[in-house]
Amino acid sequence: MIYLDHNATTPLDRRVLDAMTPYLTEQWGNSSSPYRFGNQARIALENARARVAACIGAAADEIVFCASGTEADNLAVRGVAAALRERGNHIVTSSVEHHAVLHTCRALEAEGYRVTYLPVDRDGLVDIEELERNLTPGTILVSVMHANNETGVLQPVGEIARIARERGIVFHSDAVQTAGKLPGMLCHTGADLLSFSAHKFYGPKGVGALYVRRGTPLLARITGGPHEHGLRAGTENVPGIVGLAAALALAVESAGTEAPGSARLRDRFESLVLQTIPGARINGNGAPRVANTSNLSFDAVDGESIVLGLDLSGICISTGSACSTGDPEPSHVLLAMGLSPKEAQGSVRVSLGRHTVAAEIDAAASALERTVARLRAISSL
Numbered sequence: 143m144i145y146l147d148h149n150a151t152t153p154l155d156r157r158v159l160d161a162m163t164p165y166l167t168e169q170w171g172n173s174s175s176p177y178r179f180g181n182q183a184r185i186a187l188e189n190a191r192a193r194v195a196a197c198i199g200a201a202a203d204e205i206v207f208c209a210s211g212t213e214a215d216n217l218a219v220r221g222v223a224a225a226l227r228e229r230g231n232h233i234v235t236s237s238v239e240h241h242a243v244l245h246t247c248r249a250l251e252a253e254g255y256r257v258t259y260l261p262v263d264r265d266g267l268v269d270i271e272e273l274e275r276n277l278t279p280g281t282i283l284v285s286v287m288h289a290n291n292e293t294g295v296l297q298p299v300g301e302i303a304r305i306a307r308e309r310g311i312v313f314h315s316d317a318v319q320t321a322g323k324l325p326g327m328l329c330h331t332g333a334d335l336l337s338f339s340a341h342k343f344y345g346p347k348g349v350g351a352l353y354v355r356r357g358t359p360l361l362a363r364i365t366g367g368p369h370e371h372g373l374r375a376g377t378e379n380v381p382g383i384v385g386l387a388a389a390l391a392l393a394v395e396s397a398g399t400e401a402p403g404s405a406r407l408r409d410r411f412e413s414l415v416l417q418t419i420p421g422a423r424i425n426g427n428g429a430p431r432v433a434n435t436s437n438l439s440f441d442a443v444d445g446e447s448i449v450l451g452l453d454l455s456g457i458c459i460s461t462g463s464a465c466s467t468g469d470p471e472p473s474h475v476l477l478a479m480g481l482s483p484k485e486a487q488g489s490v491r492v493s494l495g496r497h498t499v500a501a502e503i504d505a506a507a508s509a510l511e512r513t514v515a516r517l518r519a520i521s522s523l
């Protein structure tokens with residue numbers, strides 16, 4: 143198998159599994175229990191919190207663990223909306239967010255909030271002036287993702303953070319696709335809230351975290367016990383959290399060396415595709431992108447058929463968001479970037495990982511060439 147769908151998920155790193163194993167086997171205590179056996183779990187939990195904080199440039203008490211990137215996004219958006227309801231009801235987000243943010247905003251609209259979905263340009267970038275024009279005294283939250291999961295396009299989050307801060311507006315950024323992929327501390331973006339998901343950086347599935355800058359107004363959305371500074375009730379998943387921390391530390395440590403290698407392989411892949419497949423286009427390549435992601439469009443073929451065709455050769459890629467698999471609708475991200483529904487439907491995402499090698503890239507590019515040619519020969523599109 144050649145796996146080129148790392149934006150959907152990554153394999154668990156062996157070293158991460160080793161770090162988690164004691165908490166799945168011998169040290170399975172409840173981190174809230176008062177006796178020593180519980181204390182051991184609590185110490186592991188708090189060490190993990192400090193480790194995550196150190197990786198992103200935060201303080202330990204600014205990290206809230208939860209069950210996924212989706213939950214972190216929900217806590218951020220719904221939690222700020224609830225905390226600031228008296229101050230205003232306006233939220234600004236972008237039209238290219240992951241559904242974890244977009245559908246949450248839609249749900250809040252049904253509860254009486256007003257949401258502005260900022261347009262993006264042909265490369266998928268939010269227009270800063272358009273953002274500024276849309277901010278009002280009633281704006282309580284801006285939520286714009288760091289890197290897009292379908293195109294890898296990086297939004298100017300530092301600038302957005304500065305604009306939001308000047309106006310006293312809370313700024314959340316979904317950093318699920320940048321955590322562990324970019325060198326440098328994510329807190330330096332200036333965001334008040336940042337979402338993470340362990341399975342995107344070689345950690346376990348079903349565990350996420352939200353960075354909450356001290357003083358950010360936020361109300362719990364899952365209520366119960368006093369876990370996670372009262373912001374997320376529920377017995378902590380200690381093995382998962384230990385795994386998230388270990389995986390993030392490993393990813394952050396190697397991001398500086400892995401990213402340039404990944405960019406070289408991605409560029410090699412894109413130039414092979416452009417040379418061999420007539421009418422191929424790369425989406426978002428005029429903007430800064432994370433190094434591992436390539437989104438490509440082809441005329442007269444359907445992306446879903448390309449994915450299934452490559453699967454027959456043992457190659458895993460996707461049509462965009464893994465969560466949308468089986469969804470016949472064209473990608474909302476590509477439509478927002480101005481592609482026609484037909485162009486959006488003829489698109490695929492290739493996302494490289496830590497272990498991807500040049501031979502895999504070459505094999506995938508030539509399988510893609512063969513598959514597109516075969517599909518075009520029988521296409522009625």
Ligand code: PLP
Pocket residue numbers: 149150209210211212213215240242287289290291316318319339340348350464465
């Ligand atoms: N946000 C982005 C940008 C993502 O890519 C994903 C996963 O694809 C999520 C949020 C959701 O993360 P999780 O799978 O942990 O719920």
